Amino acid sequence: MHFKGRTVFAFVMLTMIASVLVTLTIADQMINPDQHSAPALTASASDDGEQFGLKEDELTKLNAVLELIETKYYQKVDRHELLDGAVSGMMSSLDDPYSVYMEKDVAQHFSESIEGSFTGIGAEVTLENGKIVVVSPIKGSPAERSGLLAKDVLLSVNGAKLDGLNLQDAVAKIRGPKGTKAKIQVQRAGFSDPIQLVLIRDDIDVETVYGKLRKDGTGVIEIRQFSLHTAERFKQELAKLEEQGMKGLVLDVRNNPGGVLPVVVDIAQSFLDKGATVVQVEDREGKREKTLSKGESKTYPIAVLMNNGSASASEILAGALQESAGAKLVGETSFGKGTVQVSYNKALGDGSLLKMTIAKWLTPKGNWIHENGIKPDIAIEPPDLYKVARLALEETLKPDTLGEQVRSVQIMLHGLGYEPKREDGYYGLETVEAVKKFQAEHSLPTTGQVDKLTGEALEAAVIKWIQDEKNDTQLHEAIKAVSRK
The missing domain is CATH 3.90.226.10 (2-enoyl-CoA Hydratase; Chain A, domain 1)
Known part of the structure; x- marks a missing residue:
């Protein structure tokens, strides 16, 4: 089999590069680009006589719409954008998040992702019911370091809403140069309020x-x-x-x-x-x-x-x-x-690429x-520390307040061995004492409040804990399974 495969999801690599791009992401097959060098505008037929391609009346209809837009629309439009939009519309009508059309620049990023060269936040996403959903963060990437998790729903990036956008447009919102900041609002199961994560786009480790x-x-x-x-x-x-x-x-x-x-x-x-x-x-x-x-x-x-x-x-x-x-x-x-995609680029003739589900x-x-x-x-x-939402403090967390940020602090404190006694998001006296104990052991002012400095120290301690292999209970269980056999 020679499918080159796409990823339904799309690597948010190249700055989330294009989820739409990453073909590599999912069970797929190596692309053997089709042999056509240019798109066929005439109808073709199969051996059994079934006709493919545009019929004369269909082609007439499309040309009529194109002409009306170019001659009657209230402002000038880019012809290439119209054609790209038409192709994207056909792919969107399939209602398959893994079948996508990539314009030339996005297709180029996609090809780079297959080679293992990435720049971005380091996560793969897909489109589910009109929402941008994380497939997985790449290990060692900004996405993983920020606490982004599989199944997270991305709501907005730097204030720009993603709901209702197609995968390509959503990824375009997330893309950006290395070193730039992406403030991502996330909806996570188990949290009533959205979570805000701040990521700095970076090169993604190409070692696999x-x-x-x-x-x-x-x-x-x-x-x-x-x-x-x-x-x-x-x-x-x-x-x-x-x-x-x-x-x-x-x-x-x-x-x-x-x-x-x-x-x-x-x-x-x-x-x-x-x-x-x-x-x-x-x-x-x-x-x-x-x-x-x-x-x-x-x-x-x-x-x-x-x-x-x-x-x-x-x-x-x-x-x-x-x-x-x-x-x-x-x-x-x-x-x-569980589906397979094939990428077609030569048939389109202009550097763009079509990734389409062809089998399961x-x-x-x-x-x-x-x-x-x-x-x-x-x-x-x-452990809970692997999935706790990272902090994005815009103001100091103080006693007698309630919220998801407080809940995250409590989960972090509990996982690190400081006992806030509760993890319901209410900043009570036990949480104050746990914060003070953490602050004292990390040479911070023992205010009992979580300011930016304390928040950063707390997150650094969590990351260090996660990176310590002795805390990886899943790995230890896998090792036991091998040892038992």
Whole structure:
């Protein structure tokens, strides 16, 4: 199969680059650009006589509208913008967030994202029911550092509302040069009021594979996304761990939004017997094509660590290893993206690109996980500190007040070992004492109020806590699963 695949979501890379861009993000296949060099304006027919392309009356109608706009509209318009709008309208009518049209500049960013070169906030987004929803933040990115989470709904950026915009226009609002600030308002499940996050756009780490061998003999390989060179890097890390005597392996695909399908197939084959099914692709007619492994299984136990931000290609890997290699899935239910996109650029002839859903993918046993995700064999939620909303203090938080910011402070204090006694958002006496204790231990004025300085110190302590592997309960559970086997 030669699909190049898109991401339904779109990497908010290149400054969220275009969620619409990131094709890499989801189970997809390597694009083999179509062979046409220019768009066909005449109708064509299939072998059975079915006609495709515009009929004469349809072409007449479109030309009439174009002429009326150009000659009668109250102000001059850009002809190229009209054509782009017409194509975008056709794609929008499909009501499929993964089928999108990208204008030339956006298409260029998309191609760069496939190569693994990103600048932006480092998150992938999709369009659900007219709302911009986060698929996953990229590890080490501004999005992750700010506390952006999978399933967050983005409401506005720097005051500009995103509700009702198409994916491309929404991403355009978020895009911007490295070093610039993006104030993003977020709606998060479990919070009654919107959360405000402040991100500084930056270069996104292009390395996609990180491996290490623990003292207990367990190898851990983290795959952050499936870009063009990920399989090569993965095999290097795997060989290194095996040479060091690895006894078991944990594959960490948490917050991995997906990528290029042939790449994940190549990686999955490293653990599947020759002839075992890696993935199935089903077309519009219901015909299925199986991709079979050319590799061989391993003798050591394997676990796949995933969460709500594990999407597309990550889900293909999890499903293949669970059903065809007996691996254990640990963590949270995955995102649930089970369709395949192909990118077409040469047919359009002007540097723009069309990404369109052409099939759905199924696990080796024929399960379609779209919108449902894959459930783990061993379910374990991360500690609250991993999901707490970051602070965006515009004024000092004081006793006897109520709000989501206070609630975040309480969750942070509790997770760090200071006991505010409550996490309901009310700034009572117990919270005051917990704040004072934190301030005293961090050489801050012990006012019992959370000003900007205290807020920054509190967030820094949370980030340090999260980065300490000993607090990663999901990873520890995955290691236990491997050790038990």
